Amino acid sequence: MRSKQPDPYTLPFILDGVRIEPRILPLVPEISLFLMQDEYPDERLQQVDYQRLMEAPPYWAFCWGGGQALARWILDHPDLVRGRSVVDFGAGSGVAGIAAAKAGADQVLCVDIDGDALVACNRNAQLNEVSVQTARVMAPAPGDLLLAADVCYEDKGFSGVVNHLLAGGDVIVAESRLRDLSERFPQLRLASHYQVRTLPDLDESENYDLVHIFCAYQDPKKP
Numbered sequence: 001m002r003s004k005q006p007d008p009y010t011l012p013f014i015l016d017g018v019r020i021e022p023r024i025l026p027l028v029p030e031i032s033l034f035l036m037q038d039e040y041p042d043e044r045l046q047q048v049d050y051q052r053l054m055e056a057p058p059y060w061a062f063c064w065g066g067g068q069a070l071a072r073w074i075l076d077h078p079d080l081v082r083g084r085s086v087v088d089f090g091a092g093s094g095v096a097g098i099a100a101a102k103a104g105a106d107q108v109l110c111v112d113i114d115g116d117a118l119v120a121c122n123r124n125a126q127l128n129e130v131s132v133q134t135a136r137v138m139a140p141a142p143g144d145l146l147l148a149a150d151v152c153y154e155d156k157g158f159s160g161v162v163n164h165l166l167a168g169g170d171v172i173v174a175e176s177r178l179r180d181l182s183e184r185f186p187q188l189r190l191a192s193h194y195q196v197r198t199l200p201d202l203d204e205s206e207n208y209d210l211v212h213i214f215c216a217y218q219d220p221k222k223p
């Protein structure tokens, strides 16, 4: 008898009472994602479950301000990705990679250390009728365009971006937490900003609603 393989498109279970359903992104209505519903965080969750959720958050079940802003920037500037090989680093739901695929990227690789996030990336790509590849670690070629939305708060996230820049690659970074990336790495030029909250709303400080887009391209004529 053949053993049953896990379905790569079945979304991971989080907790009883936590519903994951398709949601349209207000800033990016071209994209829908499987995300948690608004009633989370919910006092109906048992304290022990709530704590477990907070200790190992399913990042992929939220769309962070950075991801929404980066998706908006890409869909409004499709020339940046058209025909290119794109890596969405710290992909979570895969929102930035899905935007790149929709905007005409040749191929998209969604990278996340969380295996559940990779399942969500595939499922969300399917929902948006695009295709992406997934991987837990990244080894981008210098010609790849690296997208990094709300992942530079981790040292490893920031060093992934810097290493790609040092290898001569292009990057677009969106950050709701860090404002000083241009000071930390002057090649990262501030290109734009958006006012947007994580979906569903995590009730975080309004300081995180202002998301900055930083870009570094080998071609100085790009926006």
Ligand SMILES: C[S@@+](CC[C@H](N)C(=O)[O-])C[C@H]1O[C@@H](n2cnc3c(N)ncnc32)[C@H](O)[C@@H]1O
Pocket (backbone or CB within 6 Å): 059, 060, 062, 063, 064, 065, 066, 067, 068, 089, 090, 091, 092, 093, 094, 095, 096, 111, 112, 113, 114, 117, 136, 148, 149, 150, 151, 154, 156, 157
């Ligand atoms: C705050 S979430 C942002 C998700 C998505 N980019 C967005 O904007 O909605 C950060 C994501 O980065 C992933 N991550 C953190 N460190 C990583 C690393 N070193 N390599 C790959 N992924 C990483 C986490 O698992 C998580 O899914």
